[in-house]
Amino acid sequence: MFEAKLENAALLKKIVESIKDLVTDAPFDCSENAMCLQAMDSSHVALVSLKLEVGLFDTYRCDRTINLGISLKNMSNALKCANNDDGCMIKYEENEGDSITFTFTDTKRDKTQDVTVKMMDIDGEHLGIPDQDYAIVCEMPAAEFQKTCKDLAMFSDSLNITATKSGIVFSGKGDSGGINVTYAPNSNADDEKESVSLEVNEPVNVNFSIKYMNSFTKATTLSSRVRISLSNDVPIVIEYPIEEAGYLRFYLAPKIDDEDNME
């Protein structure tokens, strides 16, 4: 039996809306310590990795490690029924068939919604992602990163990122013109939420598909800050922390072919 209760349905709504265009069918790995999800996007270019630790839940019970496969479109529909501040219970009972039940409670109105969603078999291969040191780690307001990716997409299919101690530059170039967006590190900013912090171990200069970046930034609703980790020639990590007890991470390999052209 698996049973986990979130105080508010809003968190799960935001997570599913963030990834449902990237990942169609999701295998949720539920264990004693956390509810996790790892999945490649449908074109096998980007990797989504979600971790929700027990601490995020009001109650949490997982008798044995199980994998719950679910269509994210159906899960999104189920969650649309919930108001943001409804309580949200997720329940799976082995001997009650092949469905997950989401129960949303609105105590103010004595209202209960039980939504059942059919499960599906998904071949989940849990990839081991090694922890590693990155040449650059940048933390910035998530909304800033989202706006920058959106702006760049007007000019180019590729996002070039260069970083040195003096700042991080996002740029793109197309037929009609080009754009450079430069952030100087301002870790002393008055407003910590607005600050851009930058750790530089060595300079980088690397290119990514802007389309995927724009897709990742749908997770901006989840967190006020985003953490960008990158090195030359390895996948970039775009991480949205979840209340200090989880995260939603996106991994994307650099574009190799364009690199020379962009310099």
Place this chain on the structure above:
Amino acid sequence: MFEAKLENAALLKKIVESIKDLVTDAPFDCSENAMCLQAMDSSHVALVSLKLEVGLFDTYRCDRTINLGISLKNMSNALKCANNDDGCMIKYEENEGDSITFTFTDTKRDKTQDVTVKMMDIDGEHLGIPDQDYAIVCEMPAAEFQKTCKDLAMFSDSLNITATKSGIVFSGKGDSGGINVTYAPNSNADDEKESVSLEVNEPVNVNFSIKYMNSFTKATTLSSRVRISLSNDVPIVIEYPIEEAGYLRFYLAPKIDDEDNME
């Protein structure tokens, strides 16, 4: 001559927007006591019944009972010209031809708008709808009922309603899963506007087309509360009261075929 003045155009705007997708051409029956409208939807499944008593108007003059036929699309366009708080005069003069004139006045700006709309001949058959006792009468926040119908439509074409003394349940079931929305009666709720009241004379279990229900709930703008009256095997009544001096009611017959399948 018919001449009636509403303090604000907003009321008429909301009414027309609520029904114009259901009813194309509307026969307004104007008498000494009230302005009424009764019309079947274009597929002759649902019935709309509107009553605006004299008390809703600032001034009201109806020399003899007349029927004013008008295209609701044209009436909607006319009303779009009015600001919500403009005064709204409706005028029909027998010997001035085949038009109704809407005059909107914005005294703050010394602005007057005269909009004339061509009338049309409509065969209005005024059905006598008998007052009757219903097995269940439920009053709830109109916005709650609207959200429940919208949520159910994601799962099913049919809305099943069951009610007993312990509560009223709206449910639907489809290929990807299902949903049950349960309201316990909470007539003692602190906030009277949010309360769900339920009178139960006998239990009911009955199915309706969710598409029509969703269409009716466009009238949610008219009233904070909705009154749902139903019995097994007779049309349901969805009523939106209008300032205690009128109403907009929708009648819909149950789905007979689906009834067995849904239980």
Place this chain on the structure above:
Amino acid sequence: MFEAKLENAALLKKIVESIKDLVTDAPFDCSENAMCLQAMDSSHVALVSLKLEVGLFDTYRCDRTINLGISLKNMSNALKCANNDDGCMIKYEENEGDSITFTFTDTKRDKTQDVTVKMMDIDGEHLGIPDQDYAIVCEMPAAEFQKTCKDLAMFSDSLNITATKSGIVFSGKGDSGGINVTYAPNSNADDEKESVSLEVNEPVNVNFSIKYMNSFTKATTLSSRVRISLSNDVPIVIEYPIEEAGYLRFYLAPKIDDEDNME
């Protein structure tokens, strides 16, 4: 070299959004005193005339009179990258090739965006528009004029304007009905911003294409007031003043053919 800095990008954003559907490619005439633009719409019916005097800029340097041709679509994309309150520098350096650079600065975040937009050759013929006296000059809230044009478009392709000392009437007539919108001059209105002022030298009765009028009113974002100047048989002028140091004007010739029909 041309270099001009606006305190906020918002002004230029609004201007470009106001005219970019009317004018595809724009020749900006930059001189010592002002940045100007004059262009016919693509069907050569309406004329757009923009003047931004030096006083609108924080810094302004124009070594010699030059003409900067630019696609308004590309300029719009560039400006979308700016937040409304970002500083906005426009720069053109003769010997640095065929691009204009817009630099947007967000000092709060130590963020700088350099957007380069390719220039284009545009045959700009600067028409001399004679100053002239008009039979009618009407000033009114820009939002009121916008709403009136939008309302009229539901009924007619033509906007008829008649004005006498007692008021100004905008009207249209179509198959389904018609509309007259009358403003009495209320120069003594309590709220000066809401007042309608009307100078009448001689009565007018003239017709215009409503489609163009609706297009002009996109400039409503620029100014709370609009100034309408008209005489029989000459182009109407719709003027949006810009902070008392510039303007955006639209000129449109009357519809000759319809005039008789409308009276």
